[in-house]
Amino acid sequence: xxxxxxxxxxxxxxxxxxxxxxxxxxxxxxxxxxxxxxxxxxxxxxxxxxxxxxxxxxxxxxxxxxxxxxxxxxxxxxxxxxxxxxxxxxxxxxxxxxxxxxxxxxxxxxxxxxxxxxxxxxxxxxxxxxxxxxxxxxxxxxxxxxxxxxxxxxxxxxxxxxxxxxxxx
Numbered sequence: 426x427x428x429x430x431x432x433x434x435x436x437x438x439x440x441x442x443x444x445x446x447x448x449x450x451x452x453x454x455x456x457x458x459x460x461x462x463x464x465x466x467x468x469x470x471x472x473x474x475x476x477x478x479x480x481x482x483x484x485x486x487x488x489x490x491x492x493x494x495x496x497x498x499x500x501x502x503x504x505x506x507x508x509x510x511x512x513x514x515x516x517x518x519x520x521x522x523x524x525x526x527x528x529x530x531x532x533x534x535x536x537x538x539x540x541x542x543x544x545x546x547x548x549x550x551x552x553x554x555x556x557x558x559x560x561x562x563x564x565x566x567x568x569x570x571x572x573x574x575x576x577x578x579x580x581x582x583x584x585x586x587x588x589x590x591x592x593x594x
Contacts, residue, residue, distance in 0.1 A: 439471045441512050444504045448474055448514050451503045455496060461486030472562060473513040474504070480518075488518045497554060498578075513558055529556050533563035537570045540585040549583040551576075557583045 449467050456463045462481040467474060478496075480488060497516040505511040540547045549560070560583055561572045573584045 440469065441474070441510075444512050444514075445469050445474055447504050448476060448500050451500050452476060452478070452496065452516075455499070456486065459486055461488070463488075472565070473515055473558070476500070476514060476516050478516060478518050493518055494553065494555070501554075515555065515558060529559045530563045533560040536560070536585045537564055537567055540587045541569050544587055544589065546587070547585040549585065551579055551582060554581075557581070560585075 445467055449465055453465050456465075456478070462484040463486070464479045464481055466477040466479070468477070469475070478488060478493070480486075486492075493516050497514065500514045500516070504514050536547055536549065549557075552560075557574060561574070564570055564572050564585070569588050571586045571588065573586065574581055575584060576582050
């Protein structure tokens with residue numbers, strides 16, 4: 426990694442129609458090649474791209490959590506080849522989730538409180554991309570902490586950074 430480059434990427438663009446189109450196209454073709462008969466619905470927000478995968482009648486492909494996590498990882502690599510301007514693609518099966526998992530949101534609040542209390546960066550052990558994203562979104566409006574992900578693949582970690590510490594970096 427080049428030390429001259431900033432460690433944090435640029436914020437995601439508010440609208441990224443090329444990323445939405447790439448996500449739709451890639452996932453449609455991926456599931457088609459695996460023999461899945463699914464409907465793909467895409468919804469973009471300023472923070473992310475949501476994709477609802479709904480099995481069609483007669484679908485023979487099991488949309489297990491492992492398959493959805495793998496497809497989510499692949500589509501994010503296709504849509505975001507570089508870290509600058511990365512816009513996360515989140516897959517849901519059977520429709521969009523309007524709310525996050527309350528247990529993950531409570532964990533985010535506890536992590537933020539602990540980081541502020543200790544005045545240190547907290548590194549969260551590798552968790553699923555979906556949970557990591559939920560924590561990012563739960564803490565995005567917090568003035569007390571910021572979040573950042575570092576690493577690649579299964580070793581990607583979430584960092585919770587107290588505001589005082591984040592200003593010094």
